[in-house]
Amino acid sequence: MRLHLCAVGRLRPGPERSLVDDYLQRFNRTGRALGLGPLSEHEVEDRRGGGMAAEAALLQRACPTGARRVVLDERGAVMTSPEFAALLARWRDDGCADLAFFIGGADGLEPELRAGADQALSFGAMVWPHMLVRVMLAEQLYRAASILAGSPYHRA
Secondary structure: OEEEEEEEOOOOOOHHHHHHHHHHHHHHHHHHHHOOOOEEEEEEOOOOOOHHHHHHHHHHHHOOOOOEEEEEEEEEEEOOHHHHHHHHHHHHHOOOOEEEEEEOEOOEOOHHHHHOOOEEEEOOOOOOOHHHHHHHHHHHHHHHHHHHHOOOOOOO
C-alpha cells in the first residue's frame, strides 16, 4: 500500500524538516517488508490567495485517483498508536493500493474536503500548527510500522 502525505505549505530546512525526513526514511525502511510504502510527500501552495477552497483543490490534485483519504482534523477520531497500526494493516489487507493523508494550512481544511474523507483523524482536542502535525503524523506512521513489525520502538 503506497502512502501519500499531502500537505499545504512547504517545510523549509530546519528542525521540522529534519524530523519529517528522518521519520519518513525510517517508515519506508520498516514498512517495505510489511507491504507499507513507499511514503511520498506532496506539498502544495496556493500562491493566488484562494483560501481553503483553493488549497483543497490543490490537495485533491496531489492525491492519486481512487486513494483512500484521511484528513487530519481536531474533530476526527482519537486513536491509540496500536489502534492506528491496526487500521493501517486492515486497509492494507483489504487491498487498498493508495492511502492519502491530508494536512491543511493555517486555516485548516475546507469542510467539503473533510466531509468527503474516508476517515478523520485527530491528535487530540488541541489545535496544532500544521507543520508540527506533519512531524507527528510521520512519527506515528513509523510507530505503526514498528508495531506491526514487532519492533521494541513502541513501549506500552
